[in-house]
Amino acid sequence: MKSFRVFVYVLCVLLATFIALNLRLRAVELLPIDYDEDDYLGAAQRYAQAMRAGDLQAIIDYEFNYEHPPLTKLLYGLAIAGLPEAPLIPERPSTDAPASVLPEPHFDVARKVSAALGTLEVLALALLNPLAGLLLGIHTWQIKYTSQIMLEPLPALTSLLVVLFYFRARQSEKRAVLWLGLSALMLGITAASKYTYAIVGVAVLADWLWDAYSPRRADQPKGSPPAAWGQIFFWGLFAIIIFFAFNPRLWADPLERLSQSVFYHGGYAQSEHVRRAGFPPWQQLVWLAGPVPWHPDVFRVTLDLYILIFASVGFKRFWQRYRVFALWLLLAGIFLLLWPTKWPQYVLTLTAPLSLSAAMGVQTVLQNIRTRPRPAARAPILWRELRRAWPWLLPGLVVLALIAFYPMIFQAAMSLTDFNTISIRDGINGGVWREVWRGITGQTEPLVVDLWQYFDRFRRPTSTDVHYVGFSSLRSLFAGGIPDLLVFNILWAVLSVFLQAALGIAVALMLNREGVRGRGFWRTLFVLPWAIPEFVGALIWLRLLEPGRGWLAVIENAPFDVWLATFWAAPGTRLLLLLLAATWYGFPFIMLAATAGLKLISSDVYEAAAIDGAGRWQQFHFVTWPLLWPLVMPAVLIRLIFAFNQFYLFYTMRVDFPTVTHATLSYYAFSPTFGGQFAVSAAINIFTVVVLVVLILWFNRRSRAVEGVTYA
Amino acid sequence: MRRQISAWEQFLHQLGLVLVGLFVLLPIWGMVYLAFEGGTMGWPSTFRLWPEEPTLRIFQQVWAQASQSMPFLALLKNSLIVSGGAMFFSVILGTSMAYAFARYRFPGRKPGLLILLVGALLPPVALMTPLYVLLTILKLRTTMLGLTIVYTAFSMPFCVWNMRSAFQAVPKDLEEAAFLDGAGALKTFWRISLPIALPSIAVAALIAFLIGYSEFAMGWLFVDTSANVTVAMAVSGALGVSTFSGSLLSALAILMSLPVIALFLILQRYLLDRLLFLSVGDQT
Numbered sequence: 001m002k003s004f005r006v007f008v009y010v011l012c013v014l015l016a017t018f019i020a021l022n023l024r025l026r027a028v029e030l031l032p033i034d035y036d037e038d039d040y041l042g043a044a045q046r047y048a049q050a051m052r053a054g055d056l057q058a059i060i061d062y063e064f065n066y067e068h069p070p071l072t073k074l075l076y077g078l079a080i081a082g083l084p085e086a087p088l089i090p091e092r093p094s095t096d097a098p099a100s101v102l103p104e105p106h107f108d109v110a111r112k113v114s115a116a117l118g119t120l121e122v123l124a125l126a127l128l129n130p131l132a133g134l135l136l137g138i139h140t141w142q143i144k145y146t147s148q149i150m151l152e153p154l155p156a157l158t159s160l161l162v163v164l165f166y167f168r169a170r171q172s173e174k175r176a177v178l179w180l181g182l183s184a185l186m187l188g189i190t191a192a193s194k195y196t197y198a199i200v201g202v203a204v205l206a207d208w209l210w211d212a213y214s215p216r217r218a219d220q221p222k223g224s225p226p227a228a229w230g231q232i233f234f235w236g237l238f239a240i241i242i243f244f245a246f247n248p249r250l251w252a253d254p255l256e257r258l259s260q261s262v263f264y265h266g267g268y269a270q271s272e273h274v275r276r277a278g279f280p281p282w283q284q285l286v287w288l289a290g291p292v293p294w295h296p297d298v299f300r301v302t303l304d305l306y307i308l309i310f311a312s313v314g315f316k317r318f319w320q321r322y323r324v325f326a327l328w329l330l331l332a333g334i335f336l337l338l339w340p341t342k343w344p345q346y347v348l349t350l351t352a353p354l355s356l357s358a359a360m361g362v363q364t365v366l367q368n369i370r371t372r373p374r375p376a377a378r379a380p381i382l383w384r385e386l387r388r389a390w391p392w393l394l395p396g397l398v399v400l401a402l403i404a405f406y407p408m409i410f411q412a413a414m415s416l417t418d419f420n421t422i423s424i425r426d427g428i429n430g431g432v433w434r435e436v437w438r439g440i441t442g443q444t445e446p447l448v449v450d451l452w453q454y455f456d457r458f459r460r461p462t463s464t465d466v467h468y469v470g471f472s473s474l475r476s477l478f479a480g481g482i483p484d485l486l487v488f489n490i491l492w493a494v495l496s497v498f499l500q501a502a503l504g505i506a507v508a509l510m511l512n513r514e515g516v517r518g519r520g521f522w523r524t525l526f527v528l529p530w531a532i533p534e535f536v537g538a539l540i541w542l543r544l545l546e547p548g549r550g551w552l553a554v555i556e557n558a559p560f561d562v563w564l565a566t567f568w569a570a571p572g573t574r575l576l577l578l579l580l581a582a583t584w585y586g587f588p589f590i591m592l593a594a595t596a597g598l599k600l601i602s603s604d605v606y607e608a609a610a611i612d613g614a615g616r617w618q619q620f621h622f623v624t625w626p627l628l629w630p631l632v633m634p635a636v637l638i639r640l641i642f643a644f645n646q647f648y649l650f651y652t653m654r655v656d657f658p659t660v661t662h663a664t665l666s667y668y669a670f671s672p673t674f675g676g677q678f679a680v681s682a683a684i685n686i687f688t689v690v691v692l693v694v695l696i697l698w699f700n701r702r703s704r705a706v707e708g709v710t711y712a
Numbered sequence: 713m714r715r716q717i718s719a720w721e722q723f724l725h726q727l728g729l730v731l732v733g734l735f736v737l738l739p740i741w742g743m744v745y746l747a748f749e750g751g752t753m754g755w756p757s758t759f760r761l762w763p764e765e766p767t768l769r770i771f772q773q774v775w776a777q778a779s780q781s782m783p784f785l786a787l788l789k790n791s792l793i794v795s796g797g798a799m800f801f802s803v804i805l806g807t808s809m810a811y812a813f814a815r816y817r818f819p820g821r822k823p824g825l826l827i828l829l830v831g832a833l834l835p836p837v838a839l840m841t842p843l844y845v846l847l848t849i850l851k852l853r854t855t856m857l858g859l860t861i862v863y864t865a866f867s868m869p870f871c872v873w874n875m876r877s878a879f880q881a882v883p884k885d886l887e888e889a890a891f892l893d894g895a896g897a898l899k900t901f902w903r904i905s906l907p908i909a910l911p912s913i914a915v916a917a918l919i920a921f922l923i924g925y926s927e928f929a930m931g932w933l934f935v936d937t938s939a940n941v942t943v944a945m946a947v948s949g950a951l952g953v954s955t956f957s958g959s960l961l962s963a964l965a966i967l968m969s970l971p972v973i974a975l976f977l978i979l980q981r982y983l984l985d986r987l988l989f990l991s992v993g994d995q996t
Contacts (some may be wrong), residue, residue, distance in 0.1 A: 289780045352796070385818040388897070392812035396805035396868065402827045404831035404866030407842035414841065428845050507732055515717030516725045524977065525733055528740065531976040533926030536947060536965045540739040543958070551742040554758040584735065638870070645835045651929070652951075670929070684839045692833045 012130035013123070020122035020137030023300065024115035028108070030298045036098040037149040039065050040073055041110055042089035045103075045148075047077030062250050064091045066257070067264040069193040069247050072154045079113045080106045095273050110149045112142075117153035118146025124160055124516035124628070125352055128167075135307050135549035136352060140291040140299045145345045152187075152348045155197035160352045162188040163324055166204050170211075185234045188242025195262065197349055201239065201337050203328035208232055210323070269340040279342035280571035280662065284333075286487045287344045288354070290480030296450070304482035307358045314361025322356060328352035408689075414682035418449055418461045418469050421676030431466035441466030446470030449479050450645075453678045462517035473683040482684070484661040485668055486691070492575070493644040494663060495580040500643075501636055503583060504590025509620075511591075512598045523595070530588035541581035542653055571662050582649060586642075590635055597631030598624075637699060644692055665691075747771070747962040751804060770963045779939040779946035784967060791942040795924030796858055798863035802920040803913060806862070806871035810902060813872065814879035815887075825873070832869035836862060837929045842931060854936045867920035875918070878912030880904055916978060925972065943968045 010513040045066050050058035062070070081474040086103035122149075126133025146153045160219040162183050185206070191198040212228040244250055250257055267465035271541055273559035280286075306523070311318075319326040333349040339346075412600065413436045419427040438444045447467040452461040455471075480486070507526060511519050529537060544551045554561070566571040601624065609623050661668070665688045718726075750770050778784040779820035812818075813825060836843075843862055844853065852858035882905045890900045906913075930946040935941060941949070947968055950961045 098823060159992035164792075171828055346823065382817055383819060385816045389812040389818045390815035392808045392816075392823075396872070399801070399805055399861070400828070400865060400868060403843075403846070403861055404869075405841040406846060408831070408834075410842035410845065419841075429847065436839045445890060502733070507729075510725050510728055513717065513725060516722065516729075518726075518729075522729050522733065522979065526736055526974065527980070529736060531973040532969045533922070533944060533972070534739075535926060535944070536930065536969060537739075539947075539951065539961070540743050543962075551759065584739065642835060645833070645838070647835050647837055647929070648721050648926075666835050670837050670840070682841070685834055688838070689833050691832060693830065693968075696829075700963075 002597060009130065013126040013133065015132035016118060016126040016130050016137050017123045021115070021119045021135065023138065024118050024147045025112075026300075027143050027298050028111045028115050031144065031148055031295060032371055033097050033098045033100070033102060033149050034150075036094055036398070037091050038092070038102060039094050040076060040149050040151065041102055041106060042091055043070070043073040043079060044049030044076035044110060045086070045088050045106060048081040048083075048197060051077060053184060056248075060251050062249070063434070065094065066249065066261050067191050067268070068151055068194060069244050069261065070249050071189065072151045072194065074248070075154060076113060076149060077111045080109050083109060090484045107130050107149070111147060114153045115147050117157050118142065120152070121146070121160055121352065124157065124164060125355065128164060129356060129359050132356040133265075134302075136355035136360050138301045138303060138350055139307060139355065140302060140304055141287060141344060141347050142351045143299065144292050144295070145348055146246050150345055151194045152345050154349045155193035156352065156656040158193065159192040159197045159200040159349070162190060162200050162204060163328055163353075165323070166207075167324055170207075180231065180235055183239065184238040185242050187239040189246055190238070190247040191243045195321045196335070196339075196346065199332050199349060200328055203324060205232065206327050206331065207324035212300075229500070237265075252493075274341050277342065280575070281337055281570075282487060282491060283342040284344075284347055284485045285491075287347050288483075289487050290483030292344075293481075302479045305478075305486075306711045307355060310359075310365070311357035312361070314359070314364050316359050317364050318353075318357040318360040321360065322353075325353040326357050329357060378672050387395040387613050410535065411685050412681040414679050415474055416468060416470060416678050418447060418454075418463075418467045419679040419682075420454075420461060421678075422460075422462060422676075423464055424676075426464060427678070428464045435466050435468040439470065444468055446472070448472070451476035451680070454680045460677070462684050468644075473524045473680060474686060476685045477683055478690075482661075482668075485663075485665055489644060489664050490691075490695075492578075492646070493640055495575075496579055496643045496646075497640050500586035500639060501582040501590050501632070504587040504595045505632065507587070508591045508594035508598060509624070511595060523591075526587050526591060529585050530592075532585075534585060535652050537585045538581055538649045538652035541584065545577055545580075568614070575662070576651060577647065581653070582643065582646065585649075586639055589639060590632065593635035594628065594632050597628050600631065601627050637696065637712075640695070640699065641692065644695070645688075743962045745966060746958050747966050750959055770957075770959045771967070773845055774960060774963045778943070778964060778967075779941055779949055781944075782938055782941060784964075786939075787941055787943045787946050788971070790856065790940055791925055791944065794859050795863065795921050795941055797808050797860035797869060798924040799917050799921040801860065801864040802868040802871045803917045804915065806920075807906075808867075808914060810872045810875035811852065811879050811905065814876045815905075825876075828869045828872055835953060836866050836927060840930065840933055843930075847934065848883075853934055855938075856935075856940055859863075859931060859934050860924075862934070863924035864920075867923040869947045871920055873914040874916045875909060875912055878909035890925075913978060918975065923973065993995060 001176055045057060045063075046062060047070070050056075050062070059070075065073070072635035083105055086106050089099065099168060121233065122133050122137040133554070142156075146156065165179045169176040169183065187198065187201045187204070190200060208228055208230075230405070244254060249261075273708070275493065285308075288308045289305050291299055291304045315326065315329075318329075329350050332353070336346055336349065376390050413432050414427075416439065417427070417432055417435050419432055422430065435444070439446060444467075447469050449461065449467075449469050449472060451473055453461070510516065511523055532540070542550070545553075545564060547553055547561065547568050550564065552558075552560040553564050567577055605623055605627070606619065609619050644664065645666045646664050647666050647670065650663040651670075655667065657662045669684040669688075728807065745760070745763055745772060748766045748768070750765070750767040751831050775784045778787050809828075813821060846863075847853040847858045850858070852861070860989065886904050886908075887900050897909075905957055925942075926944050928942070928948040932948075933946040943964070945963050947961065950956070950964055
C-alpha cells in the first residue's frame with residue numbers, strides 16, 4: 001500500500017514537471033523578444049568571451065548593467081561559452097525598446113537555460129506538493145519569465161530552495177546543520193542573482209524567531225537569548241560570505257560597488273521612467289489576477305486568476321502547515337505593495353508560495369465539499385405549504401419576472417453576441433434573440449471576435465446586424481481579462497465598507513455610553529449624510545476636493561491646491577480621496593444599525609463581566625463585539641453590495657479615461673469611453689453578478705463562524 | 713459602573729464626536745455657503761467661511777425655475793410621483809412576498825430568497841439596454857409609469873428581505889391564537905402581523921423611496937419631455953450645462969435634500985428600532 005502511494009506521488013511529481021517543461025519549451029519558441037533580454041544576453045556574450053580567454057579581470061570589471069548582480073548573467077554566459085561566436089549585441093540603455101532580432105544560437109540556448117531553471121523550480125516545489133508544482137508550472141507569468149532571458153529563473157529557483165532546505169532542517173533534528181548550511185548557501189546565491197529575492201531570507205528569519213519566542217518555549221529562563229541566535233548568526237554569516245563569493249564584481253572594491261549597485265534601485269524607483277507607467281500601488285495584484293495579456297496564443301492554460309483565488313481561500317491551512325512559506329508570501333507581498341517599481345516580472349518573488357497556498361486552497365475546498373453536513377435535522381418542507389403561499393407570492397413574482405429577471409436573461413443573451421450601437425436597430429427588434437437561437441441550435445457558426453477588439457476604436461464591429469459570438473467574451477472575462485477592474489472593485493468594496501463599519505461602530509459605541517452629553521443632537525447630525533442622496537453627496541465632496549477650483553483648493557496661502565492636484569494624479573492617493581467621500585456617505589447606515597444592535601444587548605451581561613473583573617477592552621472584546629457583530633453583519637453585507645456597485649460616486653467625480661479602470665465594474669460598463677458596446681457591458685454585468693454571489697456566499701460563511709449566538 | 717462618567721472621559725468622548733461632526737459638516741457647509749452666497753457663476757475663486765452678504769436670491773430663482781422653465785415644485789411633484797409610486801408598489805408587493813417567505817415553508821424558499829437578491833445585485837444603470845428594449849415593447853418607455861416600474865423592481869428585493877425578518881419576529885403563538893378564534897389567513901395577517909411589523913415596513917418604504925428619489929441616469933434615458941424631469945435629474949443636469957452656476961447647483965441640491973432630511977427626523981425613532989435588517993439566523 002505504501003509503495004503504491006509512493007508510486008503515485010512520483011508519478012504526479014514527474015507529470016507536473018513534464019507539463020511545466022513542455023509549456024516552457026513552447027514559450028521559448030513562441031514568445032517575442034522582450035525588454036532587457038538583449039541587455040542580459042549581451043552581458044552573457046561578453047562574460048563568455050572573457051571565460052574563453054580566461055580573463056578573470058574582465059569579468060570582475062564588467063560595468064554594463066551593474067545595477068543587477070552578475071550571477072544569472074554569468075550562468076547564461078557559461079551556457080553559451082562553448083558555442084560558436086556570434087556578433088555582439090550593442091550595449092544600450094535598458095529603457096530602450098526591445099531588440100528586433102538577437103544572434104543565434106546564443107539566443108535559443110540562453111532561453112532554454114532559463115526554461116530548464118524554471119522547470120527545476122517546478123520540480124522542487126512538486127516534491128513538496130505535486131499539486132502546487134503543477135499550479136506553478138501552468139502559471140502564465142511564471143512561464144513567461146522562466147522562458148525568456150531574464151534574471152528571474154535562477155533566484156526564483158534558489159529562493160525556493162532556501163525555504164525548502166530550512167523547512168527540512170526544522171522538521172528533523174537529524175543532519176539539521178547540513179540542511180541549514182545548504183539553505184544559507186542558497187540564500188547567498190539568491191542575493192547574488194537578484195537582490196529583491198533575498199526577502200526570502202527575512203521570511204526564514206521571521207519564522208526562526210517566531211519559534212524561538214513562541215509561548216511554547218516559555219520554559220526558557222527570561223532574559224537569556226535563545227539558543228537560536230547562535231545558529232542564526234552563523235547561518236547569516238555564511239550566506240553573506242557566499243553572496244560575496246558568487247559576486248565577482250564585488251571582488252574589487254566590494255563596499256563601494258555594492259552600494260553603487262544597490263542604491264541605483266532606490267533612484268530608479270523614483271525615476272520618471274517608472275512614474276510614467278502610472279501603476280497603482282496594488283498593481284502586482286492586478287498582474288496576478290489575470291494571465292499574461294500580451295501573448296494570447298502562447299499560453300494553453302490561463303488559470304492565474306483562480307490560482308490567486310484558491311491561494312486566498314487556502315491561506316489559513318497554508319499558515320498552519322507551512323508557516324515559513326506563508327511568511328514568505330506575506331513579506332514578499334508587503335514588499336511588492338510598497339516598492340514603487342511595479343514591473344510584472346517581480347511577481348516571481350512570490351509565485352512559488354502562492355502556488356503552494358493555492359494547492360492548500362484546493363484541498364480546503366475539497367474537504368469542505370466532502371464534510372458538508374447533511375440537511376437531515378431540518379423540519380420537512382411541505383408541498384401543501386406552497387398552495388397556501390402562492391397567492392401571496394404571485395403579484396410580486398410577476399412584476400419581478402418581468403422587470404428584474406427578463407433584463408437579466410436578456411443580458412445573458414446579449415453577452416453571447418456582438419450587439420452595439422451600430423447594430424442597435426437590429427438588436428432591439430429581436431436580432432439578439434434570433435442570433436442566440438441560431439447560434440445555440442448550431443445554425444450559424446460563432447463569429448470570431450476577441451474581447452480586445454471592442455476596446456479598440458478601429459477594430460470594433462461595424463456591421464448593422466447582430467452576430468452570435470459564442471462564449472468568447474464571457475470566457476475572456478472569466479479567465480481574468482479585466483484584472484485591473486476586478487482588483488480595484490474588490491479592493492474598493494472591502495476598504496470602503498471596512499472604513500464605514502469602523503467609523504460607524506466606533507461612533508455608535510461612543511453614543512451608547514451613558515452620561516455622554518448631547519447624544520440625541522450628535523446622532524441627528526450624523527444621520528445627515530445618509531439623508532442626502534448619494535450623488536449629491538459626491539457632488540459636495542467634489543466641490544470640496546476638486547483641484548484648481550474646489551473649496552479647499554482656492555484657500556490662499558495654503559498648500560492644499562498643490563496637494564490636491566498631486567493626490568488626484570496618482571491612483572493610490574486618488575483612491576484615498578474617493579474613500580473619504582464613500583465613508584462620509586456610508587457610515588451613518590452602519591452607525592444606526594449598530595446603535596439598534598447595542599440597544600438589544602442587555603446590561604446584565606456587562607454587570608456579569610464587571611463582576612468577573614473585565615477591563616474596558618476585555619468588555620469590548622469578549623462581550624460587546626461577539627454580540628454586536630451578528631446584528632450588524634446584515635447591514636454590512638448590504639453596504640458591501642452597494643459599494644461593489646457604486647456608480648454615482650464615480651460618475652459625479654468624473655472618473656474618466658485612462659483612470660476609468662480604477663472604478664467599479666458597473667461604472668465601467670456604463671462609461672462613455674466604452675462607446676455603446678452593449679454586448680461587452682452585458683458580459684461584464686454577468687461577470688459582476690457571479691463575483692458578487694461568490695463574495696456574498698464567502699462573507700456569509702465567514703461571518704456564520706463568528707455568529708455563535710442567536711439573538712434578536 | 714456604566715452609569716458614571718468622569719470629566720476626562722466626557723471630554724474624550726466629546727472630542728471624538730466633534731471631530732466626526734467636523735468631518736460630517738465640512739462638505740455640507742461648503743454647499744450651504746455657496747447657496748447663500750448667491751450669484752456665483754462656475755465655482756468661486758476665493759475661499760470664505762461665511763458669505764459676504766447672505767442672500768436667499770438663488771433659492772427664489774430655483775424655486776421659480778429649477779430646470780428649463782419648470783418650477784421646483786413641479787419637479788418635486790414628478791419626483792414624488794415616481795419615487796412615491798415605486799415605494800407604494802414595492803411595499804404592497806413586497807409585504808405580500810415577505811409574509812409568504814416568513815410564514816410558509818414551501819419548497820424552494822431559501823434558494824428563492826437568494827435568487828431574489830441576485831435580482832438586486834446590479835444597479836439600475838447596468839441593465840439599461842434590456843430595460844430600454846423591454847419598455848419600448850410595452851410602450852411605456854417615455855412614461856412616468858415606466859420609470860416607476862423600473863424603480864419598483866430594484867427596490868423590491870431589499871424590501872422583501874427587510875420585511876421578512878419583521879414578520880418572522882411576530883410571535884407565532886399570537887397568529888395561532890387568532891387562527892383558533894376563527895380568523896382566516898388574510899384577517900390574521902391584517903389584524904395581527906401587519907401592525908406589529910409596521911415600523912419595519914416604514915423603514916423599507918423609506919429605502920424604496922430613496923432609491924427612486926436619487927436616481928437620475930435611468931431617468932435621462934426614459935424621460936423625453938421637460939415636463940417629466942425629476943429633481944435628481946435636474947441636479948445632475950445643472951452640473952453639465954455651459955451656464956453652470958455653483959450657487960444654483962448647491963441651492964438645488966439643498967432643496968432636494970430637505971424633504972428627505974425631514975422624513976428622516978420624523979422616522980428616526982423607527983429607524984433606530986428597526987434597522988436590524990434580515991434578522992440573524994433563520995428562525996425556522
